[in-house]
Amino acid sequence: MRVLVVGTIPPPGGAAAARLGAVAAGLAAEGHHVEVLSPDERSAAHHHARLSGILLAVELARRARHFDALVLAIAPGLPLGPDVGRAARALTLGALGAACLGFEEVTIRFASPIPIPGGVGGRASSGLWARAASIVVECEEDREQLLAVPGCAPERVHVEPVASVASLAEAHDRSWPSTTDDDLRDRVQALVRDRAARSRGVDLAGRSLAARGTDDAGDPFAGPTPRSTAPRVADLLRVVAARLGRELRARVASARTGSS
Amino acid sequence: MQALSARADGSTRLITYDADVHLAFVAPRYGPGVVGGSESVMAEAARGLAARGHHVEMLTTCAKSHFSWANEFPEGTTHDAGVTIRRFPTVPARSRVAAARLEQRVQRSEPLSVAEELAWVNGRFRVPDLYLHLAGRARDFDAIVLSPYLFWSTVYAARVAPERTIVMPCLHDEPYAWLGIVRSTLSGVAGAWFLSEPEHQLGHRVAPALAPLHAVVGAAVEVPGSYDPAAFRRRHGIERPFVLYAGRREEGKGWRSLLAGFAAAVANHDLPFDLVTVGVGSAGIPDALAGVVVDLGYLDAEELPGAFAAADALVQPSVNESFSRTVVEAWLAGTPVVANAASPVVAWHCERSGGGLTYADERELGECLAFVAAAPKAAAALAERGRQYVLENYTWDVVLDAMERSLDAVASAHHR
Numbered sequence: 210m211r212v213l214v215v216g217t218i219p220p221p222g223g224a225a226a227a228r229l230g231a232v233a234a235g236l237a238a239e240g241h242h243v244e245v246l247s248p249d250e251r252s253a254a255h256h257h258a259r260l261s262g263i264l265l266a267v268e269l270a271r272r273a274r275h276f277d278a279l280v281l282a283i284a285p286g287l288p289l290g291p292d293v294g295r296a297a298r299a300l301t302l303g304a305l306g307a308a309c310l311g312f313e314e315v316t317i318r319f320a321s322p323i324p325i326p327g328g329v330g331g332r333a334s335s336g337l338w339a340r341a342a343s344i345v346v347e348c349e350e351d352r353e354q355l356l357a358v359p360g361c362a363p364e365r366v367h368v369e370p371v372a373s374v375a376s377l378a379e380a381h382d383r384s385w386p387s388t389t390d391d392d393l394r395d396r397v398q399a400l401v402r403d404r405a406a407r408s409r410g411v412d413l414a415g416r417s418l419a420a421r422g423t424d425d426a427g428d429p430f431a432g433p434t435p436r437s438t439a440p441r442v443a444d445l446l447r448v449v450a451a452r453l454g455r456e457l458r459a460r461v462a463s464a465r466t467g468s469s
Numbered sequence: 470m471q472a473l474s475a476r477a478d479g480s481t482r483l484i485t486y487d488a489d490v491h492l493a494f495v496a497p498r499y500g501p502g503v504v505g506g507s508e509s510v511m512a513e514a515a516r517g518l519a520a521r522g523h524h525v526e527m528l529t530t531c532a533k534s535h536f537s538w539a540n541e542f543p544e545g546t547t548h549d550a551g552v553t554i555r556r557f558p559t560v561p562a563r564s565r566v567a568a569a570r571l572e573q574r575v576q577r578s579e580p581l582s583v584a585e586e587l588a589w590v591n592g593r594f595r596v597p598d599l600y601l602h603l604a605g606r607a608r609d610f611d612a613i614v615l616s617p618y619l620f621w622s623t624v625y626a627a628r629v630a631p632e633r634t635i636v637m638p639c640l641h642d643e644p645y646a647w648l649g650i651v652r653s654t655l656s657g658v659a660g661a662w663f664l665s666e667p668e669h670q671l672g673h674r675v676a677p678a679l680a681p682l683h684a685v686v687g688a689a690v691e692v693p694g695s696y697d698p699a700a701f702r703r704r705h706g707i708e709r710p711f712v713l714y715a716g717r718r719e720e721g722k723g724w725r726s727l728l729a730g731f732a733a734a735v736a737n738h739d740l741p742f743d744l745v746t747v748g749v750g751s752a753g754i755p756d757a758l759a760g761v762v763v764d765l766g767y768l769d770a771e772e773l774p775g776a777f778a779a780a781d782a783l784v785q786p787s788v789n790e791s792f793s794r795t796v797v798e799a800w801l802a803g804t805p806v807v808a809n810a811a812s813p814v815v816a817w818h819c820e821r822s823g824g825g826l827t828y829a830d831e832r833e834l835g836e837c838l839a840f841v842a843a844a845p846k847a848a849a850a851l852a853e854r855g856r857q858y859v860l861e862n863y864t865w866d867v868v869l870d871a872m873e874r875s876l877d878a879v880a881s882a883h884h885r
Contacts, residue, residue: 219604220628234605237598245597251587253600253625255560428657429583429650430628 216282220430266304273311299333306336321347507617519551538594557599568592635660641789664792667813701775713780718750723786734835777802800855824855
């Protein structure tokens with residue numbers, strides 16, 4: 210199956226990106242042809258594009274004929290930011306529902322809390338949720354919200370908690386051991402202790418996690434999505450103008466040489 | 470598992486290995502026709518470790534050319550000398566205009582923002598399928614070895630499972646090496662392999678918080694069973710004495726400066742030598758030198774020992790060396806080496822071995838070549854010292870031992 214995964218996979222993006230990366234890697238390992246489309250240029254995705262608002266629907270519509278299935282991660286800013294107006298929200302979600310018609314199978318994965326301003330209800334979005342064969346959320350509260358929407362059948366809405374011990378292991382220590390049960394238990398114990406310490410805002414040595422923020426200072430993948438480095442239209446126009454100028458000067462010079 | 474390992478002197482030894490060690494080597498290019506120092510070391514180390522009983526996979530791209538990065542090899546899985554080769558297609562840069570502009574800025578050592586550095590890394594080629602494959606299987610490997618330092622395949626793969634990753638950077642003191650993305654890559658992984666002590670020192674300057682389990686493992690070349698310089702000369706119709714340049718014909722490798730220096734040396738010292746060059750890239754020989762510079766183009770690996778043995782000297786003009794394989798191969802063939810003193814690595818080899826001459830400018834190059842022409846026995850004695858140095862330090866037996874010690878340390882650290 211040809212699968213388009215839309216969202217951010219690592220290196221940037223923290224736990225949510227790690228989960229989506231694991232989904233994409235898992236599909237690829239199963240033998241599917243997987244391509245990732247991300248709005249974050251740092252992501253190890255196949256394609257990068259601006260995906261805010263209706264641009265996401267445009268990109269999906271453009272690419273749908275190349276893929277059988279879609280895995281769409283709905284996250285803050287993808288496709289809707291917190292300040293989006295009602296009209297833009299309705300337009301984006303409606304267009305997204307229409308774009309999803311181009312895929313045989315659609316899976317939607319929500320960040321938590323569900324990053325749709327005004328919630329998941331409303332006529333504009335109902336087509337989108339109805340189109341999804343599977344909707345994955347991170348907690349029961351989010352699932353309840355979706356089940357309140359007409360057309361969202363309970364068997365299609367799944368909870369995949371993000372803070373499971375397994376995912377903690379992945380985030381904190383990717384060398385998950387395949388050793389004896391005793392050892393495994395010790396490691397899980399250590400992870401649980403670590404998690405508890407983190408929830409208190411300190412590490413296992415009692416140091417403030419806030420003070421350790423400088424650890425990330427040298428990591429180019431840390432921090433929010435930077436502004437795109439792709440050339441802007443103005444830059445391209447400048448390049449074209451410079452080329453035309455050079456061409457014109459060359460022609461003038463050759464005309465002068467010819468006449469002399 | 471037990472296996473016979475060949476020594477440099479032709480004898481063998483029986484060694485016992487842990488056959489359950491799984492290794493992934495990630496290199497941007499692999500296969501016939503691929504020319505490059507780090508690519509050669511990665512390929513031979515992978516095959517050598519496989520021959521010692523380890524399970525080795527080479528994750529690489531479908532590209533052959535490091536200029537176009539076009540997909541030329543077929544995608545998929547093959548096997549080569551005990552190594553499983555998995556090839557993934559490259560994805561070209563989103564904008565060649567932006568990539569070219571960033572490349573110019575890097576070359577001028579202009580400061581780049583973090584986002585621009587990443588855009589530069591993404592601007593040559595990307596291999597997302599390789600990334601996904603590694604992300605899905607990282608825990609199957611006891612160690613993941615990445616090389617060289619400046620490509621997407623290393624920068625991104627280093628983030629997949631850093632606790633079991635070793636970077637063999639093949640660093641040169643060039644503008645790319647001082648990018649923040651290189652510093653964070655070399656600091657964020659478990660281990661690093663350096664090919665020489667000067668490269669190791671450069672690694673500390675580039676990344677003060679260098680990977681804790683780093684080591685100078687060196688690199689090696691196969692010791693040919695015999696050399697047949699006469700056959701090489703016959704095959705290529707070479708009758709006159711010659712000095713050899715073997716490598717990529719690129720500005721970054723000092724090819725242009727060698728042409729200029731050789732022309733001056735011939736004019737000033739009435740040298741009996743031609744300059745024979747083998748390798749990839751356009752030689753671009755000026756008309757004035759057409760009679761004394763011979764371009765044989767790319768030669769198969771089996772041809773090279775004959776070329777080294779037939780030459781009166783090897784000239785190494787490149788400053789950007791992390792090991793300099795051709796110098797080692799020339800010494801093995803008993804051929805004197807004349808090298809650019811501005812390369813810390815080659816100068817280090819020459820001083821440590823007492824077997825090579827270095828030059829600081831065109832005049833010194835001329836004097837070095839004049840010495841080789843005038844005193845061939847003394848030049849051969851120097852070459853013999855170089856040969857002994859290589860046999861003591863840079864046979865695969867020695868280098869694979871060092872790599873295994875490092876792999877063991879990295880695997881022990883993350884299994885602990």
